Amino acid sequence: MFDEKGQKYLDCINNVAHVGHSHPYVIKAATKQMELLNTNSRFLHDNLVQYAQRLTATLPEKLSVCYFVNSGSEANDLALRLARQYHGHQDVITLENAYHGHVTSLIDISPYKFNQLGKDSKKEFVHVAPSPDIYRGKYREDHPDPSSAYAEEVKKIIEEAQKNGRKIAAFIAESMQSCGGQVIPPVGYFQKVAEYVRAAGGVFIADEVQVGFGRVGKHFWAFQLQGEDFVPDIVTMGKPIGNGHPMSCVVTTREIAESFGASGLEYFNTFGGNPVSCAIGLAVLEVIEKEDLQGNATRVGNYLLELLAEQKEKHPLVGDI
Numbered sequence: 001m002f003d004e005k006g007q008k009y010l011d012c013i014n015n016v017a018h019v020g021h022s023h024p025y026v027i028k029a030a031t032k033q034m035e036l037l038n039t040n041s042r043f044l045h046d047n048l049v050q051y052a053q054r055l056t057a058t059l060p061e062k063l064s065v066c067y068f069v070n071s072g073s074e075a076n077d078l079a080l081r082l083a084r085q086y087h088g089h090q091d092v093i094t095l096e097n098a099y100h101g102h103v104t105s106l107i108d109i110s111p112y113k114f115n116q117l118g119k120d121s122k123k124e125f126v127h128v129a130p131s132p133d134i135y136r137g138k139y140r141e142d143h144p145d146p147s148s149a150y151a152e153e154v155k156k157i158i159e160e161a162q163k164n165g166r167k168i169a170a171f172i173a174e175s176m177q178s179c180g181g182q183v184i185p186p187v188g189y190f191q192k193v194a195e196y197v198r199a200a201g202g203v204f205i206a207d208e209v210q211v212g213f214g215r216v217g218k219h220f221w222a223f224q225l226q227g228e229d230f231v232p233d234i235v236t237m238g239k240p241i242g243n244g245h246p247m248s249c250v251v252t253t254r255e256i257a258e259s260f261g262a263s264g265l266e267y268f269n270t271f272g273g274n275p276v277s278c279a280i281g282l283a284v285l286e287v288i289e290k291e292d293l294q295g296n297a298t299r300v301g302n303y304l305l306e307l308l309a310e311q312k313e314k315h316p317l318v319g320d321i
């Protein structure tokens, strides 16, 4: 990036320019498609199918149906609709400090936001589980099994809600809490939570709006840090997906998508999945692969961790990295 005086900067904080500002390959793909055609996504276009195929190839097989939308908020709102339609339940379990978007339905399930409105701002259908933070949270590194302990908290919430006649539609969490304080959940936590939530007739929504697309290095999706045996029911994506272009996506299982379709409400979205957005999405995926950006995230991430670990040794005020 350059400022108005031509001073050069490395942009370390912009969380959408995933493959670099103004990447020529992405610009070319967008320009080419804009010159040719952009249209309401009521009309079918090959880009949409090609992009869906390319995107789902990065995910476990079960996650095979894409809904294209235009922002992270729109993706999470649609995820809630899918979850609520699935078994007709309404309640949502969310994590402490979570943020999932700016629309009404998401402010309701974002403690980071609704807590600012005062003490009675939590809606009855919302249940807040402790953040699985093993550094500052309720169960810490010295606990023999923090993943089970945090998952038990969710189980207790479900039991309490059921006692009050309430029914759980979904558990939603970022695969790694970013807004909520850069919290990496202990391995095994999601598996156990998913088991309890599914037994209650709910679904597991993994919000990958900030942490997806290879950012965690070792894996393409942050939920994969939990292990191969964990597959969410719904994954939401945004920010880096279009390198700054406003687009996003919800991916789910065929079963959940079919139940949504069976509701009789046609799913329609004017801009979601338009040919230009899909061309951009495809180009971003191609750049991530060609330039080995996931490998780069691992290499640079490990390098930073090493240097910061040295600082931790020197400065007692550094508690955790």
Ligand SMILES: Cc1ncc(COP(=O)(O)O)c(C=O)c1O
Pocket: 071, 072, 073, 074, 076, 099, 100, 101, 102, 174, 178, 179, 207, 209, 210, 238, 239
């Ligand atoms: C984790 C997470 N989910 C959802 C959203 C909402 O995305 P958008 O701002 O694109 O609507 C954000 C935005 O900051 C986010 O950080």
